[in-house]
Amino acid sequence: MVSFATLRTVRPAEFEEAADGYHAVSNAAGDAKDRLTDEILARALPDPGSTTTDSEGLVGAAAAAARRRLERLAESCHYTQVECGLVRAALNGFATDLDAAKKKLDGALDDARVAGFTVESDGSVTYPAAGAKVDGDIPDGGTAVAYDDPTAGAVADQAARFDPNPHRAAAQDCANRIASAVKEATDADSRWAPRLKALRAQNDLTVSHADWADVHRDQRAVQKVAGEYLDKADIPQGRPPAEAARWWTTLTREQQADYATLYPASIGALDGLPADVRDEANRAVLAQTKGTYETELAALPTRPGRPGYNQPGLSGVDTWRDRQERDNEWEEEHGAEYERLNDALTGIRAIEKQLGSAGQDGLPESYLLGFSGKDDGRAVIAVGNPDHADHTAVYVPGTTASLGNIEGDIDRVNNLWRDSAPIVPDQQVSTVAWLGYDAPDSVVRDAPFSHYAHDGASAFASFVDGLKETNSADTGGHHTAVAHSYGTTLVGATARQHDLNVDDVILAGSPGVEVGSAGELDVPEGHVWNQEAEGDPTPDVGRWSHGGENWEVGGGVRLVPSDEVFGAQQMTTDTQGHSDYWKEGTQSLRNQSFVITGNYERVQHEAP
Amino acid sequence: MRHRKKYTLTLFALFFVITTGCSLETSGESMTEQRAQSAVNSEIKGVSSGILDIIAVDGEVSEPGPGVGRCEEGELRTHFLMRHTWSLTARNSEVLAESMERLKAELPKQGWEILSYGPNNSPARTLTLMADHPEKKYGISIEYWRTRASDDAPMLLVGVVSACYRVPPGETVERY
Amino acid sequence: MGEAQRSALWALVDDGGRSGHPEAATSLASADAGWKETGAPGGLKSDTRLWSGAAEGVSALRGTVKKAIDQLSDGQKGLGAGDEAVTGLITGSAQVGVYRSWERYLDLLGRECGELSDKLRKAGNDHYGNEEATRAAFQRQLTKPEGAAGSGEHPTTDGR
Numbered sequence: 001m002v003s004f005a006t007l008r009t010v011r012p013a014e015f016e017e018a019a020d021g022y023h024a025v026s027n028a029a030g031d032a033k034d035r036l037t038d039e040i041l042a043r044a045l046p047d048p049g050s051t052t053t054d055s056e057g058l059v060g061a062a063a064a065a066a067r068r069r070l071e072r073l074a075e076s077c078h079y080t081q082v083e084c085g086l087v088r089a090a091l092n093g094f095a096t097d098l099d100a101a102k103k104k105l106d107g108a109l110d111d112a113r114v115a116g117f118t119v120e121s122d123g124s125v126t127y128p129a130a131g132a133k134v135d136g137d138i139p140d141g142g143t144a145v146a147y148d149d150p151t152a153g154a155v156a157d158q159a160a161r162f163d164p165n166p167h168r169a170a171a172q173d174c175a176n177r178i179a180s181a182v183k184e185a186t187d188a189d190s191r192w193a194p195r196l197k198a199l200r201a202q203n204d205l206t207v208s209h210a211d212w213a214d215v216h217r218d219q220r221a222v223q224k225v226a227g228e229y230l231d232k233a234d235i236p237q238g239r240p241p242a243e244a245a246r247w248w249t250t251l252t253r254e255q256q257a258d259y260a261t262l263y264p265a266s267i268g269a270l271d272g273l274p275a276d277v278r279d280e281a282n283r284a285v286l287a288q289t290k291g292t293y294e295t296e297l298a299a300l301p302t303r304p305g306r307p308g309y310n311q312p313g314l315s316g317v318d319t320w321r322d323r324q325e326r327d328n329e330w331e332e333e334h335g336a337e338y339e340r341l342n343d344a345l346t347g348i349r350a351i352e353k354q355l356g357s358a359g360q361d362g363l364p365e366s367y368l369l370g371f372s373g374k375d376d377g378r379a380v381i382a383v384g385n386p387d388h389a390d391h392t393a394v395y396v397p398g399t400t401a402s403l404g405n406i407e408g409d410i411d412r413v414n415n416l417w418r419d420s421a422p423i424v425p426d427q428q429v430s431t432v433a434w435l436g437y438d439a440p441d442s443v444v445r446d447a448p449f450s451h452y453a454h455d456g457a458s459a460f461a462s463f464v465d466g467l468k469e470t471n472s473a474d475t476g477g478h479h480t481a482v483a484h485s486y487g488t489t490l491v492g493a494t495a496r497q498h499d500l501n502v503d504d505v506i507l508a509g510s511p512g513v514e515v516g517s518a519g520e521l522d523v524p525e526g527h528v529w530n531q532e533a534e535g536d537p538t539p540d541v542g543r544w545s546h547g548g549e550n551w552e553v554g555g556g557v558r559l560v561p562s563d564e565v566f567g568a569q570q571m572t573t574d575t576q577g578h579s580d581y582w583k584e585g586t587q588s589l590r591n592q593s594f595v596i597t598g599n600y601e602r603v604q605h606e607a608p
Numbered sequence: 609m610r611h612r613k614k615y616t617l618t619l620f621a622l623f624f625v626i627t628t629g630c631s632l633e634t635s636g637e638s639m640t641e642q643r644a645q646s647a648v649n650s651e652i653k654g655v656s657s658g659i660l661d662i663i664a665v666d667g668e669v670s671e672p673g674p675g676v677g678r679c680e681e682g683e684l685r686t687h688f689l690m691r692h693t694w695s696l697t698a699r700n701s702e703v704l705a706e707s708m709e710r711l712k713a714e715l716p717k718q719g720w721e722i723l724s725y726g727p728n729n730s731p732a733r734t735l736t737l738m739a740d741h742p743e744k745k746y747g748i749s750i751e752y753w754r755t756r757a758s759d760d761a762p763m764l765l766v767g768v769v770s771a772c773y774r775v776p777p778g779e780t781v782e783r784y
Numbered sequence: 785m786g787e788a789q790r791s792a793l794w795a796l797v798d799d800g801g802r803s804g805h806p807e808a809a810t811s812l813a814s815a816d817a818g819w820k821e822t823g824a825p826g827g828l829k830s831d832t833r834l835w836s837g838a839a840e841g842v843s844a845l846r847g848t849v850k851k852a853i854d855q856l857s858d859g860q861k862g863l864g865a866g867d868e869a870v871t872g873l874i875t876g877s878a879q880v881g882v883y884r885s886w887e888r889y890l891d892l893l894g895r896e897c898g899e900l901s902d903k904l905r906k907a908g909n910d911h912y913g914n915e916e917a918t919r920a921a922f923q924r925q926l927t928k929p930e931g932a933a934g935s936g937e938h939p940t941t942d943g944r
Binding site for chain 1: 731
Binding site: 002003005006007009010011014015017018019020021022024025028029031032035036039040043044045057058060061062064065066068069070073076077080084087091094098188189190192193194196197199200201202203204205 | 831834835837838841842844845848849851852853855856857858859860861862863868869871872873874875876877878879881882883885886888889890892893896897900903904907912915916918919921922923925927929930931
């Protein structure tokens, strides 16, 4: 119970000042984490398997031991950054609630003072004698008291109304308002205290996956009570990126920081917000998701040993059939869950690796612009900051693109970046892997169903709009969509149903794009580029023969982008001179990099 | 299932080789050479600097180093190649044009086989030199751009790509 | 042949410090990963630089941590054990516990920084003598948490 005396004297601003202190710690921890990974570790103690060059960095067992300690330290800094951010948010939230209660109290106290009443130390309100004489005497003064019990309160209110002393009603009202303010403060106090208690620091140097899972729980607990302080409903989810961008600028720096801390998943996914804001938020989601999944994986019962042949002496007790049955049971009950968690963790590790790869042979900082572990998983990773890029490419992968396979997509955008950046050394380039939709799982079963493309189309349109919204390059920003196989269908669906807000479209290995001509892809003439599937080991190579027959145009003619009539520029994957090493994959990257950087005249075309 | 298929394929391949005497290049793991990534990384940088030496022109060289790419065949986890794309921007285009001729003359002396030299299939008919180094196992493409779109500066665009390799057993490819 | 245009690619081939020795460059191109340990020219010197560089970096981090602790305590005005905000509000009293825990944790991190920067510096000065001794030094965990053993886990929320 918060007492009246406490509410009277306490200064909510003191909690806000404390929050600032935690904010400073959170920022410092974030800086320290960055410096450890991007500078100290990258320069002196790169990864053991690191192969960038053997002349950079320390190698050997001692270096490995040093690196392990520094990596652990970096992890501790990340944990500090996130957890202190939560403390700050909780203290700000409490301060806001307390302040609201105190304002109500101050209002009632002011009114009492003006009316000439005395507020007692317990919050009751004493009023003087006043009013028209009754039986020759002025009606007595008295003390109005507020009651917890609603019935008693109603009785008191009624009595006050009928009292010949006109002050009594007013005094009762003051007393009620004082009590109500104190109750509000008490509620806020009991609501916030347990959440805050959970945000105590741990006391060891290791941040385990259980610790990260706890951080996730803490965050949700704080979210639940944040309510009025920072309403999740205020986040303009699903709104046009321009609106989201505008909303972000209406917030104070403190509110921005607290929103990102309390609702990192929503903020990280919000198209229209700056890349570095989304990146920081999504990295917190990544760490927490990883911790949660690792905990869940560890909680699954271990798989019974693989059934082997019968062992002498055991056959009477436990046959291989028994073991096989137990294994089957495990598979039935836990197999799917195990696979899901393992797949997601594989992808998470690939993403973490990429986020830590800035500086490796000139690779720029990467930004996590989207992440979710739900369903097949979503991830959007940019190499180089797209907000500053003169040229941005968004790569949309095709079938069987999932979090578990994200390493291949990351590889693709690293290669696209390395091929594009040297062409425009005076400019900035960003290449983005966009796994933002539920790609079809099965080439055979799912790919023809265009609902996958349609569901993803609005997400893709919004994402691209968001990139353009936040881009601040002097040159105005040039954007290219690079789509492979089923990703091309999604791009086509986007152009058909929404606005595909890019300047160039590259289609590789397309089974059909739902539109019959390049002109319908929302880009100026000459800016649709097609190439055949490379010799990449993609599972859907066999689909091309009938993939294009799903879409009809006009008099039953079904067109695909490799048809001349479609109107796309046909890029070649053939190489002159038939090198043993310079193959289709390299040639196609090269052509793509020319389009991405706007060097259209240099693109090699299919021989006519 | 996969193992059985490979087994059958290898058997068939062997049979084919024995009966026809021709060398069948398979992509089975036993055929791809094993090399440490760090070694290929150093080597490709050496190839690039060798080319820069021959070009011998004052100018700005782009910064990014080589990166890891995917092979046409072989698992993502165990097979890799390296690529290095870089540019040299000069103040005037004549010296770059001259260096193309110098490359054509000098590269063979260092073991390169010129595969083609002349305008390519682009609308700009870009002068392109393509060469392979059979011993070191690299392919290069050098394009001469009299002007580039962003700022009209003249440049040479060099691409170097290695053969496909397999990481040592027990390791996985590090991609960057 | 200008030095300026050479340096960009040479920098990729060299380790960024031993600039422009063509012999070293060509030998690097064909050398194995093990060249470092055989004492190639400049090998030891560059190791020292890397260990020392790391030591300085981590030492600077300790300064960052200290500054953060100061800012944290600055914000605690009016929230001390005897203050109204603490005696009269359970959130206030909870915050005291939270603050103390972070003070303790940041101190722990700061001490770990100190231990590591010291060891990194010693590694750079060849203090340990050999690879194995250096490895053992980093394996040894001198910095330990204050307080009861086993109090290491992240606290779970009460009343969840």
